[in-house]
Amino acid sequence: MLKLYFIALPVFFVLDMIWLGVAAKNFYAKHMGFLMKANVNWAAAVLFYALFVLGLVIFVIAPALDKGSWERALLFGAFFGLITYATYDLTNLAVLKDWPLLLSVVDLAWGTVLAASVSLVTYFIAAKLGP
Secondary structure, three states, X not given: OHHHHHHHHHHHHHXXXXXXXXXXXXXXXXXXXXXXXXXXXXXXXHHHHHHHHHHHHHHHHHHHHHHOOHHHHHXXXXXXXXXXXXXXXXXXXXXXXXXXXXXXXXXXXXXXXXXXXXXXXXXXXXXXXXX
């Protein structure tokens, strides 16, 4: 599982940095800039990445490899991303004043695509490398 973790972690990081730093940078600033800190809490960010990727490896990628099913990696990765990002986005929508609905919709979609992509790419790299 350690090998899977160290395959998935950089895949996740690169995809999320492209999203956050390039594709959706202005989107988040526009919709939640009033809540954003001037400086990122990197300890919290690193802990999120570490735990999220660990969850993907344990609950999605390793079982998909055991079953030899890239389809399982894709579908369960998407579902894992949807559920985990929903925890954040729907809670914020429920309890934070002026939390934008559009932000939650876009972020839920991103979490779904991100986790599915990381799961699928990691699955194929790990399958190619072998045990």
